[in-house]
Amino acid sequence: MSENLLKLYAEVTGNEVIDQLRQLSEHLRGMKIVHINSTKSGGGVAEILHRLIPLKQELGLDASWEVMTGSPSFFQCTKVMHNALQGNRVEMTGDLLREYEKINGENAQRLHDRLEEADIVVVHDPQPAALISHVPSRRGKWIWRCHIDASQPFRAVWKYLKGIVSHYDASIWSLSEFAQPLPHLQYLIAPSIDPLSRKNRALSVSELSAVREKWGLDPGRPIITQVSRFDQFKDPLGVLQAYRLVKEFLPIQLILAGGGASDDPEGEEVLDQVRKSAGDDPDIHILLLPSDDHLTINALQRISDIVVQKSTREGFGLTVTEAMWKSKPVIGGDTGGIRLQVINHHTGFLVNTPEGAALRIRYLLKNRKKLREMGEKAHQFVLENFLITRHLREYLTLMLAIMDASKDRIEVQ
Amino acid sequence: MKEPFAVKDCALIALATGEQAQDLRELRDRLQTTRISCIYYHFWGGLLRPRFDDPEYQNDFSIWVSHSLHDKVLAERLALINPTDFEDLEGVRGKLIDVIENRLDEPGIVPWANPSQRFYFVRSQIVVFDTGTRILDPEDLGTIMPHLSAGSIFYHFIDARRRTPLGNDDFHEWLTGFGERFSPLIRSISAIDPYFTTLTDLRTELSAVLKKHLQGRNA
Numbered sequence: 266m267s268e269n270l271l272k273l274y275a276e277v278t279g280n281e282v283i284d285q286l287r288q289l290s291e292h293l294r295g296m297k298i299v300h301i302n303s304t305k306s307g308g309g310v311a312e313i314l315h316r317l318i319p320l321k322q323e324l325g326l327d328a329s330w331e332v333m334t335g336s337p338s339f340f341q342c343t344k345v346m347h348n349a350l351q352g353n354r355v356e357m358t359g360d361l362l363r364e365y366e367k368i369n370g371e372n373a374q375r376l377h378d379r380l381e382e383a384d385i386v387v388v389h390d391p392q393p394a395a396l397i398s399h400v401p402s403r404r405g406k407w408i409w410r411c412h413i414d415a416s417q418p419f420r421a422v423w424k425y426l427k428g429i430v431s432h433y434d435a436s437i438w439s440l441s442e443f444a445q446p447l448p449h450l451q452y453l454i455a456p457s458i459d460p461l462s463r464k465n466r467a468l469s470v471s472e473l474s475a476v477r478e479k480w481g482l483d484p485g486r487p488i489i490t491q492v493s494r495f496d497q498f499k500d501p502l503g504v505l506q507a508y509r510l511v512k513e514f515l516p517i518q519l520i521l522a523g524g525g526a527s528d529d530p531e532g533e534e535v536l537d538q539v540r541k542s543a544g545d546d547p548d549i550h551i552l553l554l555p556s557d558d559h560l561t562i563n564a565l566q567r568i569s570d571i572v573v574q575k576s577t578r579e580g581f582g583l584t585v586t587e588a589m590w591k592s593k594p595v596i597g598g599d600t601g602g603i604r605l606q607v608i609n610h611h612t613g614f615l616v617n618t619p620e621g622a623a624l625r626i627r628y629l630l631k632n633r634k635k636l637r638e639m640g641e642k643a644h645q646f647v648l649e650n651f652l653i654t655r656h657l658r659e660y661l662t663l664m665l666a667i668m669d670a671s672k673d674r675i676e677v678q
Numbered sequence: 679m680k681e682p683f684a685v686k687d688c689a690l691i692a693l694a695t696g697e698q699a700q701d702l703r704e705l706r707d708r709l710q711t712t713r714i715s716c717i718y719y720h721f722w723g724g725l726l727r728p729r730f731d732d733p734e735y736q737n738d739f740s741i742w743v744s745h746s747l748h749d750k751v752l753a754e755r756l757a758l759i760n761p762t763d764f765e766d767l768e769g770v771r772g773k774l775i776d777v778i779e780n781r782l783d784e785p786g787i788v789p790w791a792n793p794s795q796r797f798y799f800v801r802s803q804i805v806v807f808d809t810g811t812r813i814l815d816p817e818d819l820g821t822i823m824p825h826l827s828a829g830s831i832f833y834h835f836i837d838a839r840r841r842t843p844l845g846n847d848d849f850h851e852w853l854t855g856f857g858e859r860f861s862p863l864i865r866s867i868s869a870i871d872p873y874f875t876t877l878t879d880l881r882t883e884l885s886a887v888l889k890k891h892l893q894g895r896n897a
Contacts, residue, residue, distance in 0.1 A: 281827050285687060288807055441798035444694035453692040453800065600794075662689040666803040673715045676806045 270323050277460045278654050286654065289661040290324035292677045296384040296664070297405070298328040301376070303343065303392035305332050307524055307556035308494075309456060309583040310389050310412055313653065316459045320657055331376055333393045339368040343392040344531055349422035350391065350415040351498060351578045357422055366395055373399030385664055388433075395429050406667050409433040412456065412580050414601040416442045435667055439581045439602050450670055452663050455605060456581045457656035458590060458647070464559035465590055468567055476564035480550055482518060487630055490520040490569040492562055492587075495536040495553075498578040500598065503619045505542050507575065508549065510623035515630055518548045522565050524556040566591050570636070571629055575622050579603050586651045589613075589643035594636055596625045606651065612643040680855045683819065683848075685811035685826065688833040690726045690802045692719065697799035701790035702747065705739070705797060706778045714767050715801040718840075721761045721770065723802055725877050726832055736874055739774060739797075746791035752781045760873050765845065806833060816853055816860055820888035828877040835880060836872050847872075849884070863891040 275283040298321060302310050314330050321328035335343075342361035349355050373380065373396045380386055380396065384405040388394055390412055397407055409430045415423070415438075423445065430436060435450040444451045458465055477484055489508065493499040501521050508519040521539060523532070536553065543549040554561055566572060572588035574597045581602030585595050589606060595613035597603035607613040614625040629636045669675045697712055699705040709717075720738035735741045735757040744753035755777050761770045782788065791797070809830065813819055826834075834848040842851050849867050853860040866887045872880060 281825075284809075285689070285827055285829060288687060288809055289689060289805070292807065438694060441692075441694045441800050442794075442796070444696070446696050451694040451696075453694055658689055659691055662691040662803075662805050665805045665807075666691050672803065673801070674804050674806065678808070 270319060273461055274320075274654055278648070278652060282654050282658075286324060286658055286661065289658065289665070290321075290326060293661060293664055294325040296326050297382060298326050298385045298387070298664070299331060299376075299379055299383040300328070300387045300389065301331045301333065301393045301396065302389035303333040303335070303340075309581070312459070312462070312464070312583070313456060313656065314389075316462060316653055317657060317660070320653070321660075324661075329379070331379070333368070333372050334375075335368045335372075335392070336364065338364045340392075343390075346391045346422055346426065347413060348531075349419040350411075350413045350426070352417045352419060354419050355422070357425070362425070366398075369393065369395035370399050372396060385667075387437075391426055394426065397432050398429065406434040407432075408435045408437060408452075408663075408667070410437040411443065412439060414440075414443050414578050414580050415445055416601075418445065435663075435670070437663070440605065443580075443601075450667065452666075454656065454659045454663070455602065455651065456583055456586075457651050457653045458583055458586045459653045460590065462559065464563050465587060466563070468560070468564055472560070473564050473568050476561060477568055480520075480552065480565075482520075482550065482568065484568075487515065487517045487570040488520060488568055489517055489571050489573055489626060490522065490565055490588075491573045491575065492520075492522045492566065492584045493574065493576070495521075495523045495532045495539060497535055498576055500575045500577050501535065501539045502542055503575050503577075504573055504622070505539065505549070506619035507573070507622035507626065510620065511626045511630075512548070514627060516548075517626070517630070518550065520550045520552060520565055520569070522550075522552040522554055522562060524554050524558065524562070562587075563591075566593065569593060571596060571626055573622060573626070574598065574603060575616065575619070576600055576603065582606065586647055589640075589651075590647045592637075592640035592644040594629060594639035594643060596622050596629075606646070608646070612639060612646050680852075683813040683852045685809045685813065685822070685830055686806055686833050687809050687827050687829040688804050688806045688837065689829055690719075690723060690804050692723065692800050692802050695799045695801055699797045699799075700793065702743075702749075702752075702778060702782060702788050705742075706775060706782065708799060709771060709775050709778070712799050713801055714771065716799045717767045717771050717774070719800050719802045721767075722832075722836055723800070725836070726828065742791075742795075742797045746795040746797070747789040749781070749789050752778070755781070760871070762839065762871070762873055767840070804837065816856060816863075817892055819849065820885070820892045823881065823885045823888055826881060828881070831877045831881050831884070835884070860891075863887070866891060 271283050300314055304311050318328050318330045342365045345355050345357055380400045381403055386407045387410055389410045431448055436447055437452045437454050438444040439455055441453055491504050511517055566588050572593045572595050574582055574585045576598040579601035585597055585603055585606050588595050595607050596616055597607040599615040599617050607615050609615050616622045665677055666675055697708050699708050735744055735753055740753045740756035743749050743756055759773050764770045838848040839845045850864050853864050870883050
């Protein structure tokens, strides 16, 4: 099998990192690993899987990726579940739950042989969680990967989901704060970004200019950007408020760029609120981009002076990682995984209000040297901690560790 | 002939325990009962996981007490606990509890953290694997040292202290098998403090010590 992909990563991370992956995976060669999520594109989970699977394959694992198929009401149900895990008090009707279970049953039937014979099945987020109930004769280890900040879930919905995910052999959470009591091992693995993807690779000056021109951005004035779905927890209205507070002093431009995801029917409503709030200000650019327009997102982050991620709830915040990789200081909401990445006064600032965001934007635009220093630290921090190679190492470690789950120390021969 | 030195590597994977603390009394109570692997993780795990350089405080307990309880006095006292000063991690646990109880005995208000900034006890599983590299001659240790991974440094220089009967690092143990020849080198290696540093800096220190002693022998 060709090892070109690993060589490309070695150019970014150094050979030492790749050698370690090869040594770890020696003990997992040929294992059947199946990942399942609910969308092939849009959102951080799909982006990670797009590269994680080929890397595992190149390391000799028999890895595959399956995607749930479902009805609009199934995705409506899972969106409600998603919001409930993030703390929203939402109603889950019996009809929606029946659809959830029915679709999971249908997908389990479709994937039955593959799931039954897999050595390890990694099920991402709530959408496919109930598959496990339909594969009673499974022979491998089943792991539920929760990408959501479930630190304060709406109890009624969590109680339902807990009844399902308790059957897994283990779960994976992005932060210890997110983990809920469950009767199995709860691993902690932070997500990652792919430095070679279209969204993160280096871009030429002409590629950047083309994006500035396409969206009518003035290269002579500072650009502040937030990239995220139009979701209430990302607080785009708070970003608009911060922009207006800064605009009184500095001639900034604001970009709110978001991609839709096929499992997010709620985005349109939030987008309408944002458009109304923005009014006809020509310096506010609301860009609804296709979920696969990674090059534009990449360019928007690179042409920005500062990137904002003013979430009030956040799973991990991969857009923060992406911006930091591009040497941008990030002004982020003091929540969830943003705290793991934005180290106050080092790689950016943590804020709690639109006023706080405005204050830090003004500070950084006034202190350009500090802005550059923070950006460089941010890039280095991501290089050492949040690239896909670290993520892959932790998955491989987990696969070896879960085979001997009762031990704190596992020596593989 | 002395057994070759088998270079191993390791990777840690963290696990949530569900245990948490919001104030100092809760931290003390959890410390009394939590698994010893939690103490290990919160003292040593920082070397192998995402962490921004925090030269002020080296273990997770002191960082939390400073950043979330805002008790700088206690944070300084906790930061000074060096796990290598103790025979085992139970000794470290005892010292942590002593220091916290002394603070609790002092008059004043027991501080508490914002609910979103609780201390979460984490433990880890360590997976150890063979790199396939073997060192036959101590002279070669100096050549290989700069190329060892951070995981190898962690396993042989830090984790070894839990495994070896006298709590030594693996390099120390292996070199001892060559008799008195390498005693000065062993003493220099043992003098390196593994605590207030990073794995990369440790590798640099070890390489420098090996270079100095082995070059001297060849001269």
